[in-house]
Amino acid sequence: MNAFVHGDLQVEPGTIGRGTLGEVRLPAGRRIELPLIVVHGVAEGPMLAVTAAVHGNEVVGIGAALTLVRTLDPGELRGTVIVVPAVNLPAVEAASYLSPVDSMNMAGPIYWDAPAGGSTSQRLGALVGSVLERADYYIDLHGNLEPSSPMSMMFLENARDEDVRKATVDLAAAFGVTPVDMSNPEAHPAWLGPPDVYPTATALARGIPALMVELVHARTMDDAPRGCRGLLSVLHSLDMVDSGTDVSTDPTLLPGTHRYWGALESEVAGLLWIRHPAGEPFEEGALLAEITDVFGDVQQQLHSPVAGFCWWYPGTSYGMATHAIPAGSTVALIARSTEVGR
């Protein structure tokens, strides 16, 4: 078993190393160093990369990744866990979704084959990409605001081949929250832009099984234990750790299989009232939400055109504001129930 070496960082077997992936300069000259944590095991095994805070205000993923590092014993680990806990570091510091430096969404095509130059986010992406391209498996931790339920996103249409596709389905099953196949949504094919720019989708195209996880209570550490349990369960499924008591199915897991359908949008402005809880299955035609004016009179009722579940009621600006919404807001992100064993 050799030491793990990346740039200036060298981590001996059975130890945890901390370092940086490199640095980027901000406009006033301050250098930001991108943290890297490596849990290097004592026996040969896969290399799992974990990233968090690609969206800077989704700090729950940072909590989940750091809880995993605290939990893992490198003396019992087979293989290596690489953690980049704060990918969009400028956005983490600014408590913002996008980079405050260049307004870029770092869930974009900036990790692989990234140019060494480019904007601040592109430079950070290139640093992260240098470890992602070494990974055998990849998990990208995100979080949604309430009301939401935990889920994972599988960009299966991007998979390079059937083996990568199957390994991604296995990753999702191991993580334990309800997986949703994000391929070819019926209602809104362009939701949040083409999915093949997402880091995990890009990984799938490059032959690396990868999963994007949406935890809940994104701005707090409340849901970090669930994220850690999921990661531990993945490590167990990859035979990187021995079975432990922390390996369990998440209580929110829904039976059957699910595929992203699209988003319900508001036709009117007003106050958004949720009539069906996130994460609870519904039948076609179910009333999910109502929008009232400020007098309380219902202006629009939103029914689901398909059977399935809603994993998040974002409201204004993907939930970064409130449920007092302008017309055209994304009200409900819906996964459709599909045949078991599709």
Ligand SMILES: [Zn+2]
């Ligand atoms: Zn996110």
